[in-house]
Amino acid sequence: MEQVIANGLYLGAQYALIALGLTLIFALMNVLNFAHGQLYVLGGFVTYTIYGQLGLPFPVALVCSGLTLAVVGAAIEKYLFRTVIRRSVREESTMLLAAAIAFFLDSVILLLFGEKQRGVPKIIDGVFISDAVILPYDRILVGVLAVLMIAAFVLFMQYSKPGRAMRALAQDRIAAQLMGVNVNRYSMIGFALGAMLAGVVGGLLVTITGVNSGIGGPISIKAFLMVMIGGAGVVGGAIAGGFILGMMESVGLTVLREFGDVTYLVIFALLMVFLSIRPNGLMGKPWG
16 A cells, blocks of 8 residues: 555656646646656657767756747747637637647657667666665656656745735636736746646656656547646645546556556546536536
C-alpha cells in the first residue's frame, strides 16, 4: 500500500502542474485550450534537444523549455485567441481555434522530430529502497521539483501584483477592467504562464517516460479530467484533481492489472457518476 501511495503522490504532483496551466487559461479567458497537451509535448522536445542532443545541463534545458513555451503561449494568445475573441460572438470559435492549434502543433512536432519515442539520460542514478517503498532517485527529484513549482505558483498568484491582477480577472473580468487592470496584458501573461507550466512538466517527464509526437491528445484528455474533477477555473481544484487522478491511476494499475488494461475504463465510469452528482466538480462554479 505504501508503494501505491508513493506512486500516486508522484503522479499527482506531475498531473497537478499540467492541470494548473489549463485551469489558469480557462479562468482568465473562458477558453478550453485543447492544445495544452501539445504544449507539453513541445516542452519535452525542447528539453530533449538541449539536454539530450546538445549536452547542456538539465537545469538549463528545463529553463529553456519553460521560456520557449511561455513565448509560444504569449504569441498564441496575442495573435490568435485575442483576435478571434474580439471578432467573434460565438464561444464555439475559440474551441475550434484551440482544436486547430492542437492539430497544427501535432503536425509541426511530427515534421521536426518524427514519430519515434525520444528519451534522454537520467538526471540522477540510483534507487531508494526501504521495507515498504522502492523509488528511483530521479522520480523522487522530479516529484519534489513539481511540488516546489506548485507551491511557487500558488505563492505567485497570491502575493504578486500580476497574480492578484489575474485572480481579479478570473473573478470578474468587467469589474477588474473598471478598476484599471489591463485585460489584454494579463490575459497574455496568464496564457504564457499556463503554457510555461505545460512545457516545464514536459521537460521534467521526458527524463522519466520519454516523449513522442503522438501523446499530446492523451495528455490533454488527462488535463481535462483533472479540471473536471477539481472544478474548472479553480487553482485549488486543479491541484486536488491532479492528485486524485494520480492516486486513482496508481491504485487502478495495482488493483486492476489482473483484469487487463481497464484502469481508465474504470476511471471514466467513476467520473461519469461523479459528474452526475457534482457537475461543477469539487470546487468549481457553473461555467460561463
